[in-house]
Amino acid sequence: MSYIRQKYSCGKLDAQGGFVVKLRTMNPVSSNPVSPEPASAGSPSSTSPTFSPLYQQIKALLTQSLQAGEWKPGELIPSEVELAGRFKVSQGTVRKAIDELSAENLVVRRQGKGTFVSTHHEERAHFRFLKLMPDEGVPVHPDNRILDVKRLRAPAEVARLLDLKPGDGVIYIRRILSFGGAPTILEELWLPGTLFKGLTAEKLEEYKGPMYGLFESEFGTRMIRATEKIRALAADEATAAQLEVAAGTPLLCAERVSFTYGDKAVELRRGLYLTASHHYQNELS
Amino acid sequence: MSYIRQKYSCGKLDAQGGFVVKLRTMNPVSSNPVSPEPASAGSPSSTSPTFSPLYQQIKALLTQSLQAGEWKPGELIPSEVELAGRFKVSQGTVRKAIDELSAENLVVRRQGKGTFVSTHHEERAHFRFLKLMPDEGVPVHPDNRILDVKRLRAPAEVARLLDLKPGDGVIYIRRILSFGGAPTILEELWLPGTLFKGLTAEKLEEYKGPMYGLFESEFGTRMIRATEKIRALAADEATAAQLEVAAGTPLLCAERVSFTYGDKAVELRRGLYLTASHHYQNELS
DNA sequence: AAGTGGTCTAGACCACTTT
DNA sequence: AAGTGGTCTAGACCACTTC
Numbered sequence: 001m002s003y004i005r006q007k008y009s010c011g012k013l014d015a016q017g018g019f020v021v022k023l024r025t026m027n028p029v030s031s032n033p034v035s036p037e038p039a040s041a042g043s044p045s046s047t048s049p050t051f052s053p054l055y056q057q058i059k060a061l062l063t064q065s066l067q068a069g070e071w072k073p074g075e076l077i078p079s080e081v082e083l084a085g086r087f088k089v090s091q092g093t094v095r096k097a098i099d100e101l102s103a104e105n106l107v108v109r110r111q112g113k114g115t116f117v118s119t120h121h122e123e124r125a126h127f128r129f130l131k132l133m134p135d136e137g138v139p140v141h142p143d144n145r146i147l148d149v150k151r152l153r154a155p156a157e158v159a160r161l162l163d164l165k166p167g168d169g170v171i172y173i174r175r176i177l178s179f180g181g182a183p184t185i186l187e188e189l190w191l192p193g194t195l196f197k198g199l200t201a202e203k204l205e206e207y208k209g210p211m212y213g214l215f216e217s218e219f220g221t222r223m224i225r226a227t228e229k230i231r232a233l234a235a236d237e238a239t240a241a242q243l244e245v246a247a248g249t250p251l252l253c254a255e256r257v258s259f260t261y262g263d264k265a266v267e268l269r270r271g272l273y274l275t276a277s278h279h280y281q282n283e284l285s
Numbered sequence: 286m287s288y289i290r291q292k293y294s295c296g297k298l299d300a301q302g303g304f305v306v307k308l309r310t311m312n313p314v315s316s317n318p319v320s321p322e323p324a325s326a327g328s329p330s331s332t333s334p335t336f337s338p339l340y341q342q343i344k345a346l347l348t349q350s351l352q353a354g355e356w357k358p359g360e361l362i363p364s365e366v367e368l369a370g371r372f373k374v375s376q377g378t379v380r381k382a383i384d385e386l387s388a389e390n391l392v393v394r395r396q397g398k399g400t401f402v403s404t405h406h407e408e409r410a411h412f413r414f415l416k417l418m419p420d421e422g423v424p425v426h427p428d429n430r431i432l433d434v435k436r437l438r439a440p441a442e443v444a445r446l447l448d449l450k451p452g453d454g455v456i457y458i459r460r461i462l463s464f465g466g467a468p469t470i471l472e473e474l475w476l477p478g479t480l481f482k483g484l485t486a487e488k489l490e491e492y493k494g495p496m497y498g499l500f501e502s503e504f505g506t507r508m509i510r511a512t513e514k515i516r517a518l519a520a521d522e523a524t525a526a527q528l529e530v531a532a533g534t535p536l537l538c539a540e541r542v543s544f545t546y547g548d549k550a551v552e553l554r555r556g557l558y559l560t561a562s563h564h565y566q567n568e569l570s
Numbered sequence: 571a572a573g574t575g576g577t578c579t580a581g582a583c584c585a586c587t588t589t
Numbered sequence: 590a591a592g593t594g595g596t597c598t599a600g601a602c603c604a605c606t607t608c
Contacts, residue, residue, distance in 0.1 A: 053577060079593060090579045095594085103388075105570065111594050112586030129569055133514075226569040229418075231560040232517040232535035250517035250535035256569075275516040282567060284414055284511040284541075285390065338596060364574060375598045380575085396575050397605030 058087055059097040066106060066117060067261035073119035073216050077107065080115075106224060120212040120222070129212065129226060129258075132185065132273055133281040142177035142185065144211075147242075149173050149201040151193065158190045161257050162265050169193030173204065176242060183243050184278060190268040195221050221266055226258040230280065235272070243274050252280055343372055344382035351391060351402060352546035358404035358501050362392065365400075391509060405497040405507070414497065414511060414543075417470065417558055418566040427462035427470065429496075432527075434458050434486040436478060443475045446542050447550050454478030458489065461527055468528050469563060475553040480506050506551055511543040515565065520557070528559050537565055 052060075062083075071077045080098065084091040098115055101107045105128070108116050119125065126141065133139055150172045159166040170190045177185035191199070196219050207214045216222045231253045240247040251272045258267035273280065337345075347368075356362045365383065369376040383400060386392045390413070394400050404410065411426065418424055435457045444451040455475045462470035476484070481504050492499045501507045516538045525532040536557045543552035558565065 055577075081593085092580085093578060096577085098594095109594065110587090112588080112592085114587095114593060131567075131569075224570075228567045228569060230515065230537065230565040230567065232537045232558075233560075234519075234533075234535050248519075248533070250519050252515065252517045252537070273517075275518075280515040282416075282513045282515065284416075284513060285509075340596075366574085377599085378597060381596085383575095394575065395606090397573080397607080399574055399606095 054089060055093045055096040055100075058083075058089065058094055059100055061087070062097060062101060063106070063261060069220060071117050073117050073222060074121065075117050076114045077117060104224070118224075120210050120216050125212075126210050129223070130210075131280050131282060132275075132278045134179065135277050135279060140179060142179050143181075144204075145176045145178070146201050146204050147174040147176060149199070149204065154190070158268055161268050162190065162192055164192060171196050171199055175204075179278070182277075184274045186239055186242050186272045188270045192266060195219060195266060215267075221260055223258040223267065224260060225263075226256050226267075228254050228256045230254050233272075239272055243272070245274060245276075249274070251275070254280070339374060340378045340381040340385075343368075343374065343379055344385055346372070347382060347386060348391070348546060351386075354505065356402050358402050358507060359406065360402050361399045362402060389509070403509075405495050405501050410497075411495050414508070415495075416565050416567060417560075417563045419464065420562050420564060425464060427464050428466075429489075430461045430463070431486050431489050432459040432461060434484070434489065439475070443553055446553050447475065447477055449477060456481050456484055460489075464563070467562075469559045471524055471527050471557045473555045477551060480504060480551060500552075506545055508543040508552065509545060510548075511541050511552075513539050513541045515539050518557075524557055528557070530559060530561075534559070536560070539565070 062077075065071060065077075077083075078086070080091050080094045083094045087094065098107065098109070102109050102115075105118055108118050110116065127139055130142075151169060152172050153167045154162065154164050154170045156166045158164075158170060159168060162170070164170070170193050173187075173189040173191070175187050175189075176183050177187065196215070199219070203214065203218065204211070212223050232250055233253050235243065235245060235247055235249045235251050237247050239251070240249060243249075243251075252275055254269075254271045254273065256267070256269040256271070257265050258269070260266045347362075350356060350362075362368075363371070365376050365379045368379045372379065383392065383394070387394050387400075390403055392400050393403050412424055415424075415427075436454060437457050438452045439447065439449050439455045441451045443449075443455060444453060447455070449455070455478050458472075458474040458476070460472050460474075461468050462472065481500070484504070488499070488503065489496070497508050517535055518538050520528065520530060520532055520534045520536050522532045524536070525534060528534075528536075537560055539554075539556045539558065541552070541554040541556070542550050543554065545551045
């Protein structure tokens with residue numbers, strides 16, 4: 001709970017409720033004029049905790065604040081100078097921490113204005129998780145038709161991927177996404193019931209914009225990362241009818257697990273994509 | 286050809302064949318005690334060239350050296366201190382330039398040893414462009430069987446994607462990749478003939494390791510980035526026979542365009558993936 | 571011991587935005 | 590004019606690798 005600053009080169013500000021533990025990866029001391037205690041300040045549970053550079057510790061603290069909702073999506077976070085003062089480190093160290101958060105899309109820097117918490121309510125964010133692009137023309141937002149919203153007990157496979165116990169309550173959603181009137185994506189979602197209590201078909205239908213925006217604003221759960229496994233399979237009768245194609249038509253099947261802060265899985269999504277005039281666009285770099 | 290250093294805050298080292306142009310994005314001067322000429326030192330062709338921060342200019346110079354083969358894949362590049370001296374800038378500026386090159390996988394830093402040019406002859410690089418993963422077990426290297434190597438005139442579509450003229454010579458390769466004896470990928474490649482002169486079926490067959498390693502070592506062309514468009518389609522008779530499945534089996538179709546330094550397209554690849562026990566793995570972040 | 575990249579600091583100035 | 594992030598510098602020390 002209480003972080004202690006342990007400088008290693010000169011001993012200013014050692015006591016007096018600092019926020020950051022300054023520790024070296026190895027060699028607790030050796031040429032350290034300060035620090036009476038070797039490496040076991042604060043709360044020494046194990047003698048081999050994972051040390052890390054100062055800026056990583058700052059980054060972890062900032063991430064905790066983001067996770068706790070201290071600064072909400074879209075809001076301005078304190079300036080680098082203020083954070084440097086708060087954590088009693090140099091601005092350069094805060095800067096490096098924020099650089100990494102920015103690289104991970106957790107925050108967005110705007111020169112002259114400040115640093116903002118990322119949000120799914122931004123044009124630029126909309127296509128970060130929607131990789132299906134039209135073969136011709138510019139990307140457009142799909143129309144959304146909800147087919148189903150149910151509460152059910154998590155099947156074993158769903159529970160495993162969402163890190164739940166089999167039988168835990170989940171919310172199941174099924175919907176169709178259309179581009180220019182052409183049904184193109186049939187999607188199923190499974191969400192942990194405890195996090196998304198109160199999610200109804202009405203809310204999903206009346207909400208305009210990306211579903212992740214709704215999750216973020218109404219349920220305080222922000223998706224920040226996802227993994228997808230993609231396969232090809234043949235449309236069964238029911239799917240074919242929904243997508244208005246012949247049974248047996250080859251479809252892309254994308255199974256996505258989305259994560260929020262702390263690498264916690266909070267969504268399982270299975271999309272069936274019709275790739276007649278669209279394709280899944282990916283960058284390898 | 287001749288870079289000129291133009292400091293903007295204090296006038297040391299202005300003349301004397303420096304390597305770097307220091308320019309500001311706007312406002313050529315205003316509070317600049319030096320620089321008699323406003324903003325037209327060196328070779329003023331257009332009055333609105335693209336200015337950029339110092340570290341971006343350093344990065345561009347380093348990239349040119351990489352592209353020119355001054356440091357070859359796997360080799361050690363000069364230390365940060367030496368580069369700083371060479372370019373007459375601080376180590377921190379060189380560091381920031383190399384940071385970006387490292388983030389783009391053009392170089393790899395190794396603490397205590399130095400910075401090395403990236404190469405496809407590394408275990409870690411092998412799976413950067415091979416996204417097809419087994420559903421169970423650990424990734425393994427596929428076996429490679431060459432079906433075809435031909436010289437032909439670039440069809441219009443191939444020429445367009447490779448930025449060639451229709452009818453230019455290209456090398457066409459067709460091969461099968463197998464995992465544990467099971468044919469899984471049927472792949473076609475088109476390569477610009479001028480770059481890959483002398484590429485034969487024998488060389489492809491006797492070479493062990495990733496094809497991009499061969500391209501890099503034997504032909505001096507290093508792939509650094511690619512884009513893929515993925516679709517689902519049904520196997521035709523010929524493909525089905527090669528992959529030992531029934532005609533009509535749904536397959537993933539990945540069309541890849543690979544780029545080398547300077548965003549120059551140097552490979553078109555079309556892979557048909559059998560996704561019965563493998564999947565295309567992707568990270569969204 | 572020497573050399574390399576990695577971290578941290580302090581201070582200067584620039585570019586952009588808002589007051 | 591004031592405040593923010595962006596760039597650049599100089600110097601210190603740390604961690605890792607090699608000699």
